[in-house]
Amino acid sequence: MAFDLTSDLPVACTLSAAELRARGEDVVAPLFARVQHVQELPDGYQFAFPAEADGVRDLLDFILSERACCPFFTFQLTFDSPHESVWLSLRGGESVKEFVAASFAELDMPLARAAAAASAQ
Secondary structure, X not given: OOOOOOOOOOOOOOOOHXXXXXXXXXXXXXXXXXXXXXXXXXXXXXXXXXXXXXXXXXXXXXXXXHXXXXXXXXXXXXXXXXXXXXXXXXXXXXXXXXXXXXHHHHOOOHHHHHHHHHHHO
C-alpha cells in the first residue's frame, strides 16, 4: 500500500516565536544532539538515534508534541534489525526539508551542517 506523504497543509508552526525558540533550546536541540546519522530523503530527512528505551520514549514524546503544532509533518519511526538504531523520518515535501534545515540552522546545531551537506550532494 502506498501513502501520499505530502499534504496541502501550510508549512508553518503554530507556536509563537518565543515558544518555538524555547522548544528548540529545551527539547529539539538536546534530542537531536543524539543523532548518529542523517540521511536526506526526496521529501524530508531521516535521522538515526540510539535505540535505548528512554531515547525511543523521548522520540515518541517529541512526535506527540510536534504533531500538535506542526501538522504538516509526516512522522515515521523505524526499528531496523538488529535494532541498534531507531530512525525518525520527518517528511512532507520540499518545503518541509527547507523548514527542517532552517530550524536546525537557527539552533546552530551541528546537525544543521550535516543536513546542509546532505542537501548539497
